[in-house]
Amino acid sequence: MTITPFEAAHLLALLPEILLVVLAGLVMGLDLVWPESRRRSLGLVAAIGLFLIAGVTLIFGRPGETQLIFGGMIRDDFAAFIFRIVFLFAGAITCLLSLDVEGVGRKGEYYTILIASVLGMNLMGAAADLIMLYLAIETTSITLYLLAGYLREDDRSAESGLKYFLFGALTSTVMLYGLSLLYGFTGQTGYYAIAEKLASGAVPSLPIIIALILIAVGFGFKVAAVPFHFWTPDVYEGAPTPITAFISVASKTAGFAVLMRFFLAIFPPAVTPSWNAMIMAMAAVTMTLGNALAIPQKNIKRLLAYSSIAHAGYVLVGFVAFSQRGAAAAIFYLITYVLTNLAAFTVVIVFAKAAGSEQIYDYAGLSRRSPGLALALLVAFLSLGGMPPLAGFFAKFYVFAAAVQSDLIWLAVVGVLNAIVGLYYYLVVLKVVYVYRSENDDKPIAVPRPYSFVLGLMVVGILVLGTASAPWFTWAMSAAKNLF
Amino acid sequence: MTFPVLSIIVFTPIVVGMLLLLFPAERKSEIRVAALAAAAICLGLSLFVYFSYNTAAGGYQFVEKFDWVPDFGISYHMGVDGISLPLVLLTGIVIFTGVLISWGMDDRPREFFAFLFILATGVFGTFVSLDLFQLFFFYEIAVFPMFLLIAIWGWQQTREYAAMKLTLYLFIGSVIALVGALAMYFTIGRQTGVYTFDMLKMSELQQSGALNLNITINSPFTGAVWINQPFEIVWFPFVFLGFAVLAGIWPFHNWSPDGHVAAPTAVSMFHAGVLMKLGAFAALRVGIMLxxxxxxxxxxxxxxxxxxxxxxxxxxxxxxxxxxxxxxxxxxxxxxxxxxxxxxxxxxxxxxxxxxxxxxxxxxxxxxxxxxxxxxxxxxxxxxxxxxxxxxxxxxxxxxxxxxxxxxxxxxxxxxxxxxxxxxxxxxxxxxxxxxxxxxxxxxxxxxxxxxxxxxxxxxxxxxxxxxxxxxxxxxxxxxxxxxxxxxxxxxxxxxxxxxxxxxxxxxxxxxxxxxxxxxx
Structure with a gap:
């Protein structure tokens, strides 16, 4: 693959990003023009705008031939395309979820920052150069720090923002150091140029291994893999819930997008076989620790935080299979995870708005107060637990099948056992929802329109991916081909 | 295209269950009638299949087959033979009588029947599956509604304990069997180049010797041979016992009396009457036949x-x-x-x-x-x-x-x-x-x-x-x-x-x- 010189046509490849900038400007402008009373519509404008951009991307943004553009900064391929759709979709849903949330729903700059974050993620999915990679990661991270700490009056939110920032800044510098080592030893910044250099064997392996580990720190932080997961529960608990949802799905997916593209391009397993062992151990520990720590949680956001760590482990299992099928399984897993976790967080947001609590025991009687909400939580949690006919079942199946195919039977067994532990704590929550009663049983919870729309969309999505999963997997497969 | 009678038997309960959830909760009698109608359809169609099966011809009849996930060789493949047909009929009988018995159930009958019907779909689906993946798919569908049915409507004193115990036992059993099934799938695939979950095809390949190889496990420290046994002998206990947990085989039977006792009447009927057969059937179909x-x-x-x-x-x-x-x-x-x-x-x-x-x-x-x-x-x-x-x-x-x-x-x-x-x-x-x-x-x-x-x-x-x-x-x-x-x-x-x-x-x-x-x- 050659680096194509600049052509005006390449701007088309960046069309979604250009539109995102326009949308961000629009929202900011409307924020200035509109009176306070109309500002609830800002979120709708942002959400519809993001949906439209996703639609435009689907229609016009389909990559033709895979090529490196803008001097090798950006790789225009099917993988980048799919990740873009995922980020735009997750962003749009997050905007809808923010509408009625106290303190963020009516703020123009909140939506502007969110859109900027989506922009950064889009670039993360497409970056093919160390400089672009770092810029994209920072665009995403800095905006997310702001969003996590957005509720300045709320101590927990401020703590969340600060903690996220401190951990993020630290891991980011470590990663930057790794990137500079890589550049120093190869003299290249483009992924494929570096890969060629490494394959030629002219570079000593020890500094490369060190660079590799340092870079893995940054990526591990983004995907919340053990041992770089410490920020997750506190940040998840304190951040405004829509942002928690956004971090748990979009930021994690973006992290995996760069992780897979970077490592599969630069370090094919043949170059550094010892690399496998490290990621395998990381996957096993991430799954196990995430699940084990989720069991005693009392707060639903913390529970979902630990469960999101565990799910990062499952995705790593797909990645570490180092096969096209494994990568496709990981991508499919991320898609289902986006749908499922957004559904779960929607329930959390609606419930918190109505009942003012995020404690699991307060969910008692939910099935009587709002059968629809309870059902949505049931679908989401069983999908997270990997039960058919829901999306999570196929996702887990693909991932474990990829592991068995690559002769990682022990890893598949660890994963399968973890799935049981996971199912346990999801069932505990469902038990509270369906079995226990509370004195508020007779106070129904109304689900506002945008939220019921989101829930309906997600539940249908989870069912579709859980039954007719073949076309989606084929999709993920064609994205995975681009990563090798 | 023949009339897909098995698909209708399998999906009628779940579709009706989903529709029930859209009913207003307070219209309990309409909900019961709809539930009974669905159960009657299932029973009627099972009787029809039972009596129109051609015994002289034998083999799998009423077969439906099309691709589901071609990348993995997974197909949607249904059919009945002389083993599964009595069990399909049994399920029809039990779901019909179970709905009759639960008529007086007054606590959220809408959700109760919906979950019971999801369970029924899982059970019917497992009995008619001729694809290994599909069998697992329906098997798991049959396991999880049990948790809710027991935990919500069960006997106050032990229901939470029994529901969780039952679900975890069955889930552990089934995933162990699943790992065994994946091992079969990939081994057959590597030996013959045919990656398929179709049980008829797998059985054919097994008969032609695709699983005739030894599994050798060496000690990682000394290199001494720990295990060197034929594939089937190594994997059979996992697959068979994994499923037999649901059939209540000793010493893995412990969940079963607790579960029976804690469950509400219709669920006990379903559980002991049909669900335990599911385990025995899957152990036979996957364990013994493959x-x-x-x-x-x-x-x-x-x-x-x-x-x-x-x-x-x-x-x-x-x-x-x-x-x-x-x-x-x-x-x-x-x-x-x-x-x-x-x-x-x-x-x-x-x-x-x-x-x-x-x-x-x-x-x-x-x-x-x-x-x-x-x-x-x-x-x-x-x-x-x-x-x-x-x-x-x-x-x-x-x-x-x-x-x-x-x-x-x-x-x-x-x-x-x-x-x-x-x-x-x-x-x-x-x-x-x-x-x-x-x-x-x-x-x-x-x-x-x-x-x-x-x-x-x-x-x-x-x-x-x-x-x-x-x-x-x-x-x-x-x-x-x-x-x-x-x-x-x-x-x-x-x-x-x-x-x-x-x-x-x-x-x-x-x-x-x-x-x-x-x-x-």
């Missing part, structure tokens, strides 16, 4: 587990004070006979096992229905506190006695035609190993014990003095709907006992194909 060499190696050993089931289950049942625990342990004992039939590895034994699955399913559904009726009225299941119920509930008493006869294996009832072949099979199996004779004698003692506990319950609960003062509400007779359910279940038991020919040739045709796989002509 790994016949493993079965030949292991079953003569597993027969000892089954004899524990049969004898120990019966003895435990005898000392129970709780009416429902008696039935719960009797299920463990009777399901042991099914696995014991599998362990005979001969034709007669398998015919007996299959008939026993059907007969026990109907019988135990009847038992649990009667227990539910008594409990709903007396509000206690403690046997010493009960007595004289025959005067108040004659229908229930007669039904229980009929069930008892089946349970004891009295001639003229379905239990006899099911248990006799199993014992004959055990006797014949002395060609494999002489100890089968001892097993036969040991398990025959269980029949005596069964008679003891059944008669003890009959005597203490239904006969004896009726004490008006014990029950403040007074004891009313069972409702018309209950009577309908009882009559349906009893007539099946008697019909099959008097005319074994209604099922025998069908089952026999199904067993033939297993015997071919086992190499027993």
């Amino acid at each position: 790994l016949p060499e493993g079965a030949k190696f292991w079953m003569p050993a597993f027969v000892f587990l089954t004899v524990v089931n049969v004898v120990y289950g019966a003895f435990i049942a005898m000392v129970q004070k709780d009416f429902k625990y008696v039935i719960g342990f009797s299920s463990v004992s009777h399901m042991g006979l099914v696995s014991m039939g599998f362990a005979t590895l001969n034709r007669v034994g398998y015919i007996g096992a299959t008939l026993q699955m059907f007969s026990h399913g109907v019988m135990t559904a009847l038992f649990f229905a009667v227990v539910g009726m008594v409990y709903d009225r007396a509000h206690t299941r403690n046997i010493p506190d009960l007595g004289g119920f025959v005067k108040k509930m004659p229908w229930a008493a007669v039904a229980f006695i009929i069930g008892g006869f089946v349970s004891m294996g009295m001639p003229g009832f379905s239990g006899f035609i099911a248990e006799l072949p199993i014992f004959l099979g055990l006797w014949q199996a002395r060609e494999i190993a002489p100890y089968y004779v001892v097993i036969a004698v040991l398990s025959a003692t269980a029949i005596v014990v069964t008679a003891c506990y059944v008669l003890r319950v009959v005597q203490n609960v239904f006969f004896g003095e009726f004490d008006e003062h014990k029950y403040h509400d007074g004891i009313a007779d069972v409702t018309v709907l209950d009577k309908t359910a009882i009559v349906v279940l009893c007539s099946v038991l008697i019909l099959l006992g008097v005319f074994p020919a209604l099922m025998y040739p069908l089952v026999s045709s199904g067993v033939d194909s297993i015997m071919r796989l086992l190499g027993v002509a």
